[in-house]
Amino acid sequence: MNILLLGSGGREHAFAWKLSQCANLGNLYIAPGNAGTAQCGENVDLNPLDFDAVLAFCQEKKIDLILPGNEDPLVAGIVDYMQVHGIAVAGPDQYAATLEGSKDFAKAFMMRHGVPTAAYRSFNADNLHEGKTFLTTMAPPYVLKADGLAAGKGVIITEDLAEAQAVLDDMIAGAKFGKASSTVVIEEFLHGIEISCFAVSDGQTWRMLGSAKDYKRIGEGDTGPNTGGMGAISPVPFANEAFMQKVAERIAGPSFEGMKKEGHPFKGFLFMGLMNCGGEPKVIEYNVRMGDPETEALFPRLRVNMVDLVNAIANGGLESVVMDMDPRTAATVFLVSAGYPGDIEKGKPMLIPEAGAQTHFFHAGTKLTAEGVVTNGGRVLAITSLSQDMALAAEISLHAAEEVKYEGKNYRRDIGKDLLKLQHESI
Ligand code: AMP
Numbered sequence: 001m002n003i004l005l006l007g008s009g010g011r012e013h014a015f016a017w018k019l020s021q022c023a024n025l026g027n028l029y030i031a032p033g034n035a036g037t038a039q040c041g042e043n044v045d046l047n048p049l050d051f052d053a054v055l056a057f058c059q060e061k062k063i064d065l066i067l068p069g070n071e072d073p074l075v076a077g078i079v080d081y082m083q084v085h086g087i088a089v090a091g092p093d094q095y096a097a098t099l100e101g102s103k104d105f106a107k108a109f110m111m112r113h114g115v116p117t118a119a120y121r122s123f124n125a126d127n128l129h130e131g132k133t134f135l136t137t138m139a140p141p142y143v144l145k146a147d148g149l150a151a152g153k154g155v156i157i158t159e160d161l162a163e164a165q166a167v168l169d170d171m172i173a174g175a176k177f178g179k180a181s182s183t184v185v186i187e188e189f190l191h192g193i194e195i196s197c198f199a200v201s202d203g204q205t206w207r208m209l210g211s212a213k214d215y216k217r218i219g220e221g222d223t224g225p226n227t228g229g230m231g232a233i234s235p236v237p238f239a240n241e242a243f244m245q246k247v248a249e250r251i252a253g254p255s256f257e258g259m260k261k262e263g264h265p266f267k268g269f270l271f272m273g274l275m276n277c278g279g280e281p282k283v284i285e286y287n288v289r290m291g292d293p294e295t296e297a298l299f300p301r302l303r304v305n306m307v308d309l310v311n312a313i314a315n316g317g318l319e320s321v322v323m324d325m326d327p328r329t330a331a332t333v334f335l336v337s338a339g340y341p342g343d344i345e346k347g348k349p350m351l352i353p354e355a356g357a358q359t360h361f362f363h364a365g366t367k368l369t370a371e372g373v374v375t376n377g378g379r380v381l382a383i384t385s386l387s388q389d390m391a392l393a394a395e396i397s398l399h400a401a402e403e404v405k406y407e408g409k410n411y412r413r414d415i416g417k418d419l420l421k422l423q424h425e426s427i
Pocket residue numbers: 118143152154155187188189190191194273284285
C-alpha cells in the first residue's frame with residue numbers, strides 16, 4: 001500500500017516510523033516532512049492544503065491512502081474532496097472534523113448527545129451585549145473561547161470580570177482572532193487535572209487507544225506561556241481502568257454514536273481533551289487527529305500494524321485489526337529552540353547520537369541539509385523513553401536530552417514530576 005502522510009511534526013515522524021515497520025507498506029511519502037521522516041520514506045515538497053496539487057501527486061505516484069497528521073486539511077474538507085476522486089483518506093469528513101473546527105458546533109453536539117462537558121453559551125455580534133451581562137452571572141475564573149481554529153491561542157481565562165468583558169468585546173467586535181472569534185463560547189471553569197484520551201474508529205466500530213498527559217507551558221512547574229507541548233507521559237497513572245471505562249462509556253461511545261446518527265460516521269483518530277473533575281471526566285475540547293506530543297509518547301507503546309490500522313480507518317475492518325499496548329510508561333521530553341514559543345532562530349547544526357535501546361528520537365523542527373541535520377522550528381526533537389517506572393523513563397529521556405547538541409537547546413526537566421507527587425499523595 002502506497003501512503004502519503006501530511007505534516008512535518010514529531011507526530012508525523014512517529015506515524016512514519018510506525019508505518020515503515022510494516023511489511024505491507026509500499027512507498028511512503030511525507031509532505032512536507034522533516035529530517036526524521038526522511039529516514040522512513042521520501043519527503044515531498046507539497047502543501048497539504050493545496051488539494052489539487054495533492055491529488056495530482058496521488059495520481060502520479062499511485063497513492064492508495066492519504067493520512068493527514070494535523071487538523072488543517074481535515075477541517076478544510078480533504079476527505080470530501082478526495083472522495084470525489086476515488087482516493088481514500090484516513091480521517092473524518094468535513095462535517096465530523098467540525099468537532100475541532102468549531103467550538104460552538106462541538107458544544108452543541110455534546111449537548112445533543114449527552115456528552116459531559118462544561119455548561120456554556122455562545123455569543124456573536126448580534127448578542128454581544130447579552131454576553132457581557134451573561135458574564136456577570138458567572139463565577140470567576142471566566143473562560144472565553146474563540147469558536148474557530150486559532151492556532152491554539154483562542155482560549156482566554158481570566159479572574160477579572162471587567163477584563164473578561166473587554167476580551168469578549170475584543171474577540172467579537174475587535175476581531176481579535178479574525179473570523180475565528182466572530183463567535184465566542186463562554187463556559188464554566190472546570191477544576192481538575194487535564195488529560196488527553198484517544199480513540200479510533202472506522203465509522204462502524206471503535207476502540208480506545210489510551211491516555212497521555214501533555215505539558216503545555218514552557219516553564220518548569222507549569223509556568224510561562226503556552227507552547228505546542230513540551231513533553232508527555234503515557235499512560236497517565238490516575239487514568240485507571242475505572243476512569244478509562246467512564247471515558248469510553250460516557251464520552252467516546254456517545255461521540256461516535258452521535259456522529260453516526262447525524263449521518264457522518266466518524267472515521268479517524270478522536271482526541272478527547274478532558275478534565276478529570278474528581279474522578280469524573282468532562283470534555284474540554286475535541287481534536288479530530290492524534291495529539292502532538294502525545295503521539296510521540298503513545299505510539300512507542302502501541303503494538304499494531306499501522307498500515308492495517310490506517311487502512312481500516314479509511315476502508316473499514318477495524319474489528320479485525322490486532323492491537324495492544326506495551327504496559328510500560330513512556331516519558332517524552334521535547335527539545336526546543338532558544339526563545340520558543342516566541343521568536344526563534346533556525347538553521348543551528350545538530351548533533352544527534354544513536355538512541356539507546358529504550359529510547360526513540362522523533363524529529364519535529366529539523367531539516368536535512370548538505371551539512372547535516374539543522375534545527376528548523378520551535379519544537380525540535382521529541383525524546384521518548386520507556387520503562388516500568390515513570391520516573392526512570394523520564395530520567396532516561398533527560399539523559400538523552402543532554403547528549404543531543406545544538407545551540408540554544410532548551411527543555412523541561414520536570415516532565416512527570418507532578419504525576420509522581422499525585423501518585424504518592426493518593427497512596
Ligand atoms: P483548548 O484550546 O480548548 O485546549 O483550551 C486551552 C486550555 O484552556 C486547556 O488546555 C485548559 O487548560 C484550559 N481550559 C479550557 N477550557 C477550560 C474550562 N472550561 N475550565 C478550565 N480550564 C479550561
